[in-house]
Amino acid sequence: MSIGTAENGRFSSAGPAGVPRHDWTRAEVRDLFHQPFPDLIFQAQSVHRANFDATEIQVSTLLSIKTGGCPEDCAYCPQSAKFDTGVKAEKLMDIDAVLHEARAAKQAGASRFCMGAAWRSPKERDLDKVCAMIEGVRALGMETCVTLGMLTGPQARRLKQSGLDYYNHNLDTSPEYYGQIITTRTYQNRLDTLEHVRDAGIHVCCGGIVGMGESADDRVGMIATLASLPVHPESVPINMLVQVEGTPLSSGEKFDAIEFVRTIAAARITMPRSMVRLSAGREDMTDEMQALCFLAGANSIFYGPKLLTTPNPAADHDKRLMDRLGLRPME
Numbered sequence: 172m173s174i175g176t177a178e179n180g181r182f183s184s185a186g187p188a189g190v191p192r193h194d195w196t197r198a199e200v201r202d203l204f205h206q207p208f209p210d211l212i213f214q215a216q217s218v219h220r221a222n223f224d225a226t227e228i229q230v231s232t233l234l235s236i237k238t239g240g241c242p243e244d245c246a247y248c249p250q251s252a253k254f255d256t257g258v259k260a261e262k263l264m265d266i267d268a269v270l271h272e273a274r275a276a277k278q279a280g281a282s283r284f285c286m287g288a289a290w291r292s293p294k295e296r297d298l299d300k301v302c303a304m305i306e307g308v309r310a311l312g313m314e315t316c317v318t319l320g321m322l323t324g325p326q327a328r329r330l331k332q333s334g335l336d337y338y339n340h341n342l343d344t345s346p347e348y349y350g351q352i353i354t355t356r357t358y359q360n361r362l363d364t365l366e367h368v369r370d371a372g373i374h375v376c377c378g379g380i381v382g383m384g385e386s387a388d389d390r391v392g393m394i395a396t397l398a399s400l401p402v403h404p405e406s407v408p409i410n411m412l413v414q415v416e417g418t419p420l421s422s423g424e425k426f427d428a429i430e431f432v433r434t435i436a437a438a439r440i441t442m443p444r445s446m447v448r449l450s451a452g453r454e455d456m457t458d459e460m461q462a463l464c465f466l467a468g469a470n471s472i473f474y475g476p477k478l479l480t481t482p483n484p485a486a487d488h489d490k491r492l493m494d495r496l497g498l499r500p501m502e
């Protein structure tokens with residue numbers, strides 16, 4: 172007998188209305204993942220509909236404001252200076268150029284503008300410029316998100332003062348598998364940055380990547396860790412690895428689409444009020460796979476031709492897909 176059906180009475184593992192819980196055990200999350208696919212999707216849809224309009228998709232645009240030359244060694248990342256991927260190190264963009272991109276994103280329908288910099292952590296003079304970018308983007312009437320690497324408490328508070336809405340900092344994978352992917356900073360470093368961000372009153376965007384050679388139990392561990400944070404991240408990006416030539420993860424079998432959809436569903440059920448973002452890797456997904464992800468509770472995407480340095484579906488393709496599925500951008 173599966174869990175997750177109304178009949179067996181265990182549907183309330185997330186609460187029928189999807190009331191957030193923070194005490195998820197790995198055994199519970201494992202049971203969620205491995206239940207029959209129809210039960211899993213039904214449960215995820217039920218939780219989704221209890222908390223969101225299932226026809227609305229939040230649309231964000233992501234701009235790389237400082238590309239390449241990063242001293243960290245994240246094995247999936249083409250921007251690490253440790254790998255020869257052809258990505259050139261660039262300087263931090265000018266504020267005017269960033270605002271020009273933000274205006275174009277707004278016109279294309281994005282409600283949130285995310286800015287990413289390939290740093291281990293920001294330097295003080297760089298933070299001044301980023302704060303000015305945040306103020307400029309907010310003045311356009313958009314939500315702001317930045318990802319700048321590790322933050323101290325005072326840095327998080329400065330970003331908050333500039334009006335920052337969200338800070339992205341992913342856990343990437345399970346605590347056990349993490350050391351296979353990154354050696355230049357620890358899982359605890361990441362948790363500390365998340366705590367500084369949360370303490371500063373900034374919303375948290377935090378998720379992970381699947382398809383990096385991790386086990387099914389590592390995916391369970393990643394979701395259980397995210398769902399056990401004291402407050403669930405308001406945004407949970409679930410990325411599928413993009414295999415980039417020159418990185419240590421450039422080869423290997425393509426990740427199983429059904430297992431990816433299961434990961435989305437588990438995120439939706441365990442973090443019922445979070446925006447679950449179908450993030451990197453959409454370029455390699457069929458329209459049908461993306462539709463399944465939306466059915467499993469994904470309700471956020473990135474619009475725009477590039478995600479930092481990797482390709483993303485063209486905006487007009489996304490618009491057509493949303494039309495075909497009867498989905499519309501969230502205001």
Ligand code: SF4
Pocket residue numbers: 241242243244245248249250251288289290291320
């Ligand atoms: S993921 Fe971020 S921190 Fe890691 S190498 Fe890439 S840019 Fe640097």
